[in-house]
Amino acid sequence: MEFQISNRMRGMKPSIIREILKQMSDPELISFAGGNPAADSFPAADIARFSAELLENDPVGVLQYSVTEGVPAAREAVRKFANRHDEVVKDNDDLILVSGSQQILDFVTKCLCNEGDVVAVENPAFLGAFLSFRCYGAKLVGVSMEEDGVDLTELEKVFSANPKPRFFYCIPNFQNPTGRTMSAEKRKAVYELSVKYGVPILEDDPYGELRISGQPVAPIKSLDITGNVIYAASFSKIMCPGMRLAYCVCDKALMKSLVIAKQGSDVHTNVWSQRICAQLLTRTDMDRHIEEIRQIYREKAEYMMRLLDEKCPQIRYVRPEGGMFLWGTLPDGIDMQEFVKRCLERKLAVVPGNAFLVDETQPCQNFRMNFSTPTKANIEKGVEIMAAVLAEMDR
Amino acid sequence: MEFQISNRMRGMKPSIIREILKQMSDPELISFAGGNPAADSFPAADIARFSAELLENDPVGVLQYSVTEGVPAAREAVRKFANRHDEVVKDNDDLILVSGSQQILDFVTKCLCNEGDVVAVENPAFLGAFLSFRCYGAKLVGVSMEEDGVDLTELEKVFSANPKPRFFYCIPNFQNPTGRTMSAEKRKAVYELSVKYGVPILEDDPYGELRISGQPVAPIKSLDITGNVIYAASFSKIMCPGMRLAYCVCDKALMKSLVIAKQGSDVHTNVWSQRICAQLLTRTDMDRHIEEIRQIYREKAEYMMRLLDEKCPQIRYVRPEGGMFLWGTLPDGIDMQEFVKRCLERKLAVVPGNAFLVDETQPCQNFRMNFSTPTKANIEKGVEIMAAVLAEMDR
Numbered sequence: 001m002e003f004q005i006s007n008r009m010r011g012m013k014p015s016i017i018r019e020i021l022k023q024m025s026d027p028e029l030i031s032f033a034g035g036n037p038a039a040d041s042f043p044a045a046d047i048a049r050f051s052a053e054l055l056e057n058d059p060v061g062v063l064q065y066s067v068t069e070g071v072p073a074a075r076e077a078v079r080k081f082a083n084r085h086d087e088v089v090k091d092n093d094d095l096i097l098v099s100g101s102q103q104i105l106d107f108v109t110k111c112l113c114n115e116g117d118v119v120a121v122e123n124p125a126f127l128g129a130f131l132s133f134r135c136y137g138a139k140l141v142g143v144s145m146e147e148d149g150v151d152l153t154e155l156e157k158v159f160s161a162n163p164k165p166r167f168f169y170c171i172p173n174f175q176n177p178t179g180r181t182m183s184a185e186k187r188k189a190v191y192e193l194s195v196k197y198g199v200p201i202l203e204d205d206p207y208g209e210l211r212i213s214g215q216p217v218a219p220i221k222s223l224d225i226t227g228n229v230i231y232a233a234s235f236s237k238i239m240c241p242g243m244r245l246a247y248c249v250c251d252k253a254l255m256k257s258l259v260i261a262k263q264g265s266d267v268h269t270n271v272w273s274q275r276i277c278a279q280l281l282t283r284t285d286m287d288r289h290i291e292e293i294r295q296i297y298r299e300k301a302e303y304m305m306r307l308l309d310e311k312c313p314q315i316r317y318v319r320p321e322g323g324m325f326l327w328g329t330l331p332d333g334i335d336m337q338e339f340v341k342r343c344l345e346r347k348l349a350v351v352p353g354n355a356f357l358v359d360e361t362q363p364c365q366n367f368r369m370n371f372s373t374p375t376k377a378n379i380e381k382g383v384e385i386m387a388a389v390l391a392e393m394d395r
Numbered sequence: 396m397e398f399q400i401s402n403r404m405r406g407m408k409p410s411i412i413r414e415i416l417k418q419m420s421d422p423e424l425i426s427f428a429g430g431n432p433a434a435d436s437f438p439a440a441d442i443a444r445f446s447a448e449l450l451e452n453d454p455v456g457v458l459q460y461s462v463t464e465g466v467p468a469a470r471e472a473v474r475k476f477a478n479r480h481d482e483v484v485k486d487n488d489d490l491i492l493v494s495g496s497q498q499i500l501d502f503v504t505k506c507l508c509n510e511g512d513v514v515a516v517e518n519p520a521f522l523g524a525f526l527s528f529r530c531y532g533a534k535l536v537g538v539s540m541e542e543d544g545v546d547l548t549e550l551e552k553v554f555s556a557n558p559k560p561r562f563f564y565c566i567p568n569f570q571n572p573t574g575r576t577m578s579a580e581k582r583k584a585v586y587e588l589s590v591k592y593g594v595p596i597l598e599d600d601p602y603g604e605l606r607i608s609g610q611p612v613a614p615i616k617s618l619d620i621t622g623n624v625i626y627a628a629s630f631s632k633i634m635c636p637g638m639r640l641a642y643c644v645c646d647k648a649l650m651k652s653l654v655i656a657k658q659g660s661d662v663h664t665n666v667w668s669q670r671i672c673a674q675l676l677t678r679t680d681m682d683r684h685i686e687e688i689r690q691i692y693r694e695k696a697e698y699m700m701r702l703l704d705e706k707c708p709q710i711r712y713v714r715p716e717g718g719m720f721l722w723g724t725l726p727d728g729i730d731m732q733e734f735v736k737r738c739l740e741r742k743l744a745v746v747p748g749n750a751f752l753v754d755e756t757q758p759c760q761n762f763r764m765n766f767s768t769p770t771k772a773n774i775e776k777g778v779e780i781m782a783a784v785l786a787e788m789d790r
Contacts, residue, residue, distance in 0.1 A: 001590075001593060001595065001621050001622050001623050001646070003506075003507065003595065003646070003648060003649045003652075004507070004561070005506055005507065005649075005652050006505065006506055006507055006508055006509050007509050008505070008509070009505060009506045009652050009655065009656065012652070012655050012659075013655070014463075014651075014654065014655050014658060015658055034460075036459060036460050037459075039455040039458075039459055042454065042455065042458045042459075044450065044454035044455075044458060047450060047454070047458065048447065048450035048451060048454065051446050051447070051450060052443065052446070052447055055439065055442060055443035055446060056443060059437065059439035059442070059443065060434040060437065060439075062637055063434075063437045063439060063442065063635035063636070063637040063638065064431060064432075064434055064437075064635065064636060064637050065429075065431050065631075065636045065637065066637060068409075099494055099639075099661040099665070100661050100662055102658075102659070102660065102661055102662050103660055103661045105659075106659060106660040106661075110401065110403070110404060110530065111398075111400055111401055111404045112398065112399070112400065112401055113401055114401050114402050114403070115510065128658070128659070128662070131655070131658060131659040132659040132660070134659075135505065135655075135656060135659040135660075166399070195396075198396060200396065200398065226396050227396050228396045236460075240458035240459065241458070241459060241460045242457055242458040242459050242460065242461060242665070242666035242667065243458065243665060243666070243667060244494075244661060244662070244663070244664070244665045244666075251396070251398070253398060254398045254400075256409075257398075257400050257404050257407070259409065260404065260407050260408070260409050260526070260530070261404065261530060263409060263410055263497075263523070263526060264407075264497070264500075264501060264523070264526040264527040264529075264530040265497065265498055265501045265527070265530075265660065266494040266495050266497055266498045266501075266639060266661065267495055267497050267523070267639070268639070269639070270494070270637070270638060270639045270665040270667075270668060271637035271638070271639075272637065272638060272665075272667060272668070273665060273667070
């Protein structure tokens with residue numbers, strides 16, 4: 001039969017990155033396209049040990065149904081972890097464990113957005129977030145990025161427009177794709193605008209723990225005395241992504257709706273993941289583990305930047321203080337799509353920058369490079385491919 | 396701040412069953428309310444063994460990101476399993492692994508239903524399904540249940556109405572809550588109506604493997620030569636629910652939309668669960684394991700029915716051929732809500748039947764009893780509590 005797809009899903013396309021990754025069965029292809037954490041950063045031995053213990057000592061507890069909000073002991077361990085530097089979980093907040101932080105974007109939109117409503121987003125930003133929002137028929141309004149985060153003048157304009165946005169989506173730490181970090185001053189200003197105009201902030205912080213240089217900046221959520229901020233963080237980058245585990249912190253009243261949304265979607269999060277997470281948080285030195293990951297990423301990022309400076313001086317980029325990505329800018333006169341295509345022909349995948357724009361048809365000289373996944377040898381080969389393509393296109 | 400909840404989620408209430416279960420910290424409470432599989436049915440030793448092997452031999456494969464559709468080897472194993480008796484996965488179908496079968500109900504509604512659209516449902520039926528549908532603003536139209544499944548005259552009326560339903564939701568095997576099984580003739584007739592009126596069928600089959608008596612009836616999906624049927628099945632009842640794993644089979648064109656919905660929701664399903672499932676399906680005798688589960692449930696169901704017949708002859712019920720539930724009918728003159736309340740006061744939880752109705756305010760003499768979770772000793776105690784309450788109310 002011919003299915004009639006709903007208005008909200010009609011015309012939706014799969015994520016370009018996931019499609020690129022699916023075609024990557026070619027083992028010779030070097031990928032700067034993904035956003036996978038470095039596999040050597042996984043605490044695999046600890047996970048194996050805790051998994052064996054849990055399945056030996058409490059199999060029913062791991063294998064039976066659990067509650068939607070999350071396994072109580074795991075929630076408590078995550079609450080302590082979230083609050084170890086700054087007060088992220090306030091007295092009036094609740095914390096839920098979810099099946100990856102994408103699910104938070106899904107549920108927040110489900111609970112706050114009617115079809116046709118406006119959602120304000122950093123532009124460019126994480127394209128998976130755009131997908132989640134658009135799956136509910138949200139209309140995205142982009143706010144430009146400056147070196148130290150979102151453009152405040154533009155943001156106030158968007159917040160004061162009629163209709164006003166249902167929420168503002170931002171990634172303050174090592175933003176995907178630009179790698180930029182929102183300054184402390186700007187976080188305060190963004191929060192104040194949120195309060196002034198009554199627009200909630202959806203603060204997505206998947207990379208916050210991955211700082212490789214500079215000083216930590218407290219999450220916007222830590223400034224939140226009014227309950228305006230919905231905070232999303234993930235264990236994908238500091239434990240592992242295959243276990244699909246993330247957490248959301250927000251005002252208790254909103255949390256009630258998010259819990260119902262989760263009941264209606266996947267009932268509860270995989271229990272094995274939650275229990276492993278609780279073990280890792282309470283029985284290992286997570287901060288030491290995080291420092292080890294940082295060291296891996298610091299080396300890879302610096303290696304990639306050094307090679308880029310050396311071999312591709314035409315490519316500009318802002319040195320990120322953390323995260324997983326470099327956001328390259330090609331000189332005028334080099335066609336970005338053609339550059340990406342020629343890289344792929346030489347077996348290097350990068351992501352065309354327009355994929356991260358609210359309006360993909362806008363002119364764009366940017367492309368995204370990931371430094372967390374490739375080996376150093378492949379970083380070198382990849383940069384050499386880019387250099388060769390640039391030389392070829394510069395002629 | 397005061398959050399403005401979306402129209403679709405405003406007024407939604409949490410599942411009454413989950414709320415009952417959350418309050419069940421009282422260890423003395425006997426629950427006939429849940430729908431948990433018997434913990435002694437979990438293949439815990441095999442899961443522990445396979446988990447250890449996988450985390451030893453292929454930690455990165457288990458812990459890294461994977462693809463939205465599901466781990467290829469797991470999908471293939473599930474496809475074979477699904478087709479071992481009847482052809483469920485047709486040439487023009489695709490199969491996706493999801494985080495529990497509730498997620499299928501979520502994504503199908505997301506992809507097929509606009510706000511205000513009608514979804515036809517068996518009435519009564521699984522209340523979690525009603526929740527998923529209503530989270531998208533669907534308007535539910537109930538179709539009455541007869542002994543051998545849905546009322547065909549009513550169903551045709553609903554299918555031929557204007558507007559016609561976006562899909563028809565049914566649980567042909569050991570329906571939740573009624574325990575009834577749709578006859579082969581009725582399955583054929585329902586499928587023919589689906590084709591005649593162009594209304595897709597969402598066939599939910601979480602209990603299909605749990606037959607305790609009678610002869611198997613092939614899924615509606617096995618009759619499907621037009622692609623009208625979306626088939627949902629779960630590993631929660633034959634492996635374990637904590638791992639949140641289910642699968643959906645449907646026409647390839649629709650599957651494209653479901654995959655995008657999943658990308659925008661939880662990206663992909665927990666990899667550990669998928670890999671464990673593939674091991675269980677390919678390296679253990681699943682049919683033997685399923686026969687063991689059936690034997691556990693057969694004994695418990697028969698024990699509960701025998702005690703009910705003996706101690707509570709006033710309660711009528713249809714003997715189910717499988718599943719997890721008995722659907723009790725109280726005699727006229729016994730107020731059902733009062734009965735449920737008095738049982739709870741004596742520390743027995745059952746679910747009031749109106750919770751499963753499209754319109755909860757309708758008069759209802761039914762209540763649901765689960766026989767898979769309680770021990771035999773607790774089944775006896777629980778039935779005795781019901782007998783005492785009935786004696787008290789009969790006065």
